[in-house]
Amino acid sequence: MDKIFERPLYPYERHHDQDCAQPARHTVVVIGAGPIGLAAAIDLAQSDIPVVVIDDNDKVSWGSRAICFAKRPLEILDRLGCGDAFVNKGVTWNTGKVFFDERQVFEFNLLAEDGHKRPAFINLQQYYFEEYLIDRVRELQAQGKPIQLRGCNKLISIDQHKDHATIEIETPEEPYTLEADWVIACDGATSPVRSMVGLDFVGRVFEDNFLIADVIMDADFPTERWFWFDPPFNRGQSALLHKQPDGVWRIDLQLGWDIDKEQEKKPENVIPRLKAMLGDDVEFELEWVSIYTFQCRRMETFRKGRILFAGDAAHQVSPFGARGANSGLQDTDNLCWKLKLVIENKAPEKLLDTYDIERIHGANENILNSSRSTDFITPKSQTSRIFRDAVLNLAETTQFARPLVNSGRLSVPCTYHSSPLNGPDVASMPRRTKPGSPAIDTRVGQQWLIDLLGNKFHIIAINTPAPAELEVDNLTIETLQIPVTDEVTQRYLGDTKNAIYLIRPDQHVAARWEHFDQSQIEKALRQSIGKMLND
Amino acid sequence: MTNLNTKPNINNPDGFYAELLELHEHLDKDQSDALNARLILILANHIGDRKVLRQAFKIAQLANTSNKE
């Protein structure tokens, strides 16, 4: 069968850089064409920053890996000009069921709040995710945007100098060298760049293995997330069943620590396990099987001079909570506008240190959440197992215990409440749109607010005048006047009657006031592009 | 702000104590441990206030170390 992850999507082609006597110099080189590297490149190229992506492969992710994508990353994909493809193909789900031993202990509904363009979650195979990003790369190329994708180009060394890095690349032909003003390392969990520059990766490796199987079956399980603690078909361990498009189902079976990975991966061992779970009479075909040992750790810093780390290269979490790719997209969302302003000399280089500050905060939050889920799912002591089982037993009969059940806390958008880029706040306005938070979507006439923001600075003016356009320090700020509705009151006004919000190019709130004041806006803008940071 | 009540607060202490032990009669150690865990969770939820709960944790912890000394 021809699977998209077996098909070369960006096969090797010789580039004239390979014939230069002197290494060609590029503005930005992205290492790795996984979901994060591709998103970074699209973000920069659509703002006309030239970018070259290299990958040692020429295909999308082998097998599915990430399947669950949250609302905030979908909004980021909208800003990257390609959200529809993902949402149209993905399956939307709201219901989760939790089973303990032989019985269902409860059911929850993630019913999203009304008045958002995008659903709380979609499930979509990672290979589609990457394929749609590559489609977007091709679309940008057709528009003449400066983006190149070089397959079978493997980074073999990297050296840093004062104002650039030198990269040595292996190809199916002879190796060649490139120079880059900036490098974004999105080369995944085993990041060769990370080890080449000798940076640490700190945190916990959990002593556990998971069998991840994607099976194709014609079964009438509903589009729900089913999670089992200690089920009869996988005693003492956990299991997960989740639907993807095309009749593909994700099955996760916890295996424990002391196993022989190669043995467990063999179909003759996998199939009986799946039959025990699904029942003997369900017909299925294995699409992809993998054994996964996860880790919760991050680099101590995501920036080293001219090299910026993003995605799995910078941090890793357990898969419970779907925080890997979801948080990686928030990395590049945070990084790319800053890098663009620095490249264009509109912001000081120090602005890039706030990528480190803001996204380390994001990584810590994700690591904390996923470590806690892991501790619940895999109790580390007899007492923690006793409490875990007590919670599950109580959850069946009493409501109060249900919020304590932790089968993965699904990814929510990261807020940078204590970022040094944040300007003034108004306490009587809603907490959820405080400076540092991502803007919350809402209907604006026939449009969605989230579609009107991003890629540059905006002012949102609600029930109060502001100039239509403003020029501060060579940056254009555009004003959106939005009408007051119940949603706008709830999400932006709170106890005030009118508001002015300054929104960053990544759609995060920089500052807010009740009235427009030019000098205040100027000050907050300078602050949000790193001009007030101490050395 | 409420603090943890450490003054006697239970009516008929001997009756309460007997009732608590009765719960565990005919249970083996594992069953008793499980029951205690459920009980802690139920009572903790009733209290709700994290500060009060933390005061309770502290007292429970200290009582244990002084036993060992």
Ligand SMILES: Cc1cc2nc3c(=O)[nH]c(=O)nc-3n(C[C@H](O)[C@H](O)[C@H](O)COP(=O)(O)OP(=O)(O)OC[C@H]3O[C@@H](n4cnc5c(N)ncnc54)[C@H](O)[C@@H]3O)c2cc1C
């Ligand atoms: C079983 C499983 C389930 C998951 N579920 C979810 C989920 O539901 N939701 C979610 O958000 N995340 C999930 N994740 C995590 C998600 O898959 C990763 O976070 C995501 O793939 C990270 O993307 P990335 O681009 O940083 O790295 P990768 O996808 O690993 O991409 C790295 C790229 O770098 C390239 N590369 C490596 N070395 C070199 C080199 N020397 N030269 C050139 N190129 C190189 C590789 O070929 C690769 O293409 C899951 C992961 C697993 C394993």
